[in-house]
Amino acid sequence: MILALILLLAVLLLVAGFEMFLVLGLPALAYKEAFYGRLPDAAVVQKIVGGIDHSTLLAIPFFIFAANLMGSGQIARQLVGVVTALVGHSRGGIGHVVVGGSMAFGAVSGSAPATVAAMGRMVYPEMRKAGYSEKFSLGLLVSSAETALLIPPSITLIVYGWITGTSISQLFAAGLGVGLVLGVAFAIFVEIQARRDNVSHSDRLPWGARLRAIWNAKWALGMPVIILGGIYSGVITPTEAAAVSVVYAILVETLVFRSLNWGALVKITEDSAINTSIIFVLLAMGGLISFFVTLAQVPTAILGLLDSADAGRIAFLIAVNICFFIAGMFIDPNSTLLVLVPPLYPVAQSFGIDPVHFGMLVTFNVCLGMITPPFGLDIFVASSTLGKPVADIIRGVWPFVLVNVIVLLLITYIPQISLFVPRLIYG
Numbered sequence: 001m002i003l004a005l006i007l008l009l010a011v012l013l014l015v016a017g018f019e020m021f022l023v024l025g026l027p028a029l030a031y032k033e034a035f036y037g038r039l040p041d042a043a044v045v046q047k048i049v050g051g052i053d054h055s056t057l058l059a060i061p062f063f064i065f066a067a068n069l070m071g072s073g074q075i076a077r078q079l080v081g082v083v084t085a086l087v088g089h090s091r092g093g094i095g096h097v098v099v100g101g102s103m104a105f106g107a108v109s110g111s112a113p114a115t116v117a118a119m120g121r122m123v124y125p126e127m128r129k130a131g132y133s134e135k136f137s138l139g140l141l142v143s144s145a146e147t148a149l150l151i152p153p154s155i156t157l158i159v160y161g162w163i164t165g166t167s168i169s170q171l172f173a174a175g176l177g178v179g180l181v182l183g184v185a186f187a188i189f190v191e192i193q194a195r196r197d198n199v200s201h202s203d204r205l206p207w208g209a210r211l212r213a214i215w216n217a218k219w220a221l222g223m224p225v226i227i228l229g230g231i232y233s234g235v236i237t238p239t240e241a242a243a244v245s246v247v248y249a250i251l252v253e254t255l256v257f258r259s260l261n262w263g264a265l266v267k268i269t270e271d272s273a274i275n276t277s278i279i280f281v282l283l284a285m286g287g288l289i290s291f292f293v294t295l296a297q298v299p300t301a302i303l304g305l306l307d308s309a310d311a312g313r314i315a316f317l318i319a320v321n322i323c324f325f326i327a328g329m330f331i332d333p334n335s336t337l338l339v340l341v342p343p344l345y346p347v348a349q350s351f352g353i354d355p356v357h358f359g360m361l362v363t364f365n366v367c368l369g370m371i372t373p374p375f376g377l378d379i380f381v382a383s384s385t386l387g388k389p390v391a392d393i394i395r396g397v398w399p400f401v402l403v404n405v406i407v408l409l410l411i412t413y414i415p416q417i418s419l420f421v422p423r424l425i426y427g
Helices: 002-015 020-035 041-050 055-072 075-087 094-109 112-130 134-149 155-164 168-197 207-216 218-233 238-256 262-295 298-308 313-328 333-350 355-370 377-386 390-413 416-426
Strands: none
Touching: 002 020, 020 262, 020 333, 041 262, 055 075, 055 094, 055 112, 055 155, 055 238, 055 262, 075 094, 075 112, 075 207, 075 218, 075 238, 094 112, 094 134, 094 168, 094 218, 112 134, 112 377, 134 155, 134 168, 134 355, 134 377, 134 390, 155 168, 155 262, 155 333, 155 355, 168 218, 168 238, 168 355, 168 390, 168 416, 207 218, 218 238, 238 262, 262 333, 313 333, 313 355, 313 390, 333 355, 355 390, 355 416, 377 390, 390 416
């Protein structure tokens, strides 16, 4: 009875529009008072502070800072320019540029909202000019940004790795493979739509012009080379790569491109600090929730429920997808991970599910939640960036939700899709 009231409190706080850290924190504190009243307050504070006392999490503020620098400067535009030179002539033209550009920007930012904002301003007018409908253009822009949560350096993968203790490098490798699969699925959809609408495309550039475009963007291309090359070669850790990416972005944007002055740099630093604070407050509350999940033996209870229902691995994976799909419609990605991963991850281990495969599964579900109404975060970012009604964006997103579900099913039941690249790199 008391537990039901605590869960009801969380729902009421969420519906009432309270900040997410209160939605997570107040029920957790109420649970402590109801069931563990003798637990010292100092222990609770220790768990909250301990939730963010991990060196792995240092990568998050660095990658957020680097993403904001590149989105405000020229690196993002130059990466999109390279993609345009390489695939802009194909049928579907600018549609393929949106998919490829989102993957390229995701490979240096790790943030889906930042990708929506950056790509939307650059390519939405070009999509409409080429002949794509407003509905399809908005849906593609919002959905393609999902790849930023899969392709490294993904902040979501860092959070999952911190919660479960899974290797960040292996998660990044798996995310690269899964992100490419999702990108190919979107590209196929773009091709079908372009043929249906007879969309125009640019002329094919000679290879000399393409190579010049690549050379002109050499400073922008240096960013993914440093991040991905450094991590996969073992020269630097993901956290070190994040720090290097900030230094590189500042030097290139201020000294080479001269696109940012010191006033703009101060403003970007301030915005990045605010964004980082929001995430770390949630992570701190997540540490407290994980503590109480362990004390309450929730994973054991879930296993007992599955055993009594004679449910196996497949049924568990279906249940995981359903839980994350529903949660993604209402709460943000990091909160979804903090609430659901602690009780579900030990159960996944008991079924022998590879931690990297499970990480791809939950991360992909989080991606889907970013574009799923009513509260998909990327929908609102696109609405704010492009000045379009939320209802119009939602109408454009639904076909891409179906594409996501198809890819999700493949990832869920074919673990090799997630594990192929990590095993190729790390054996």
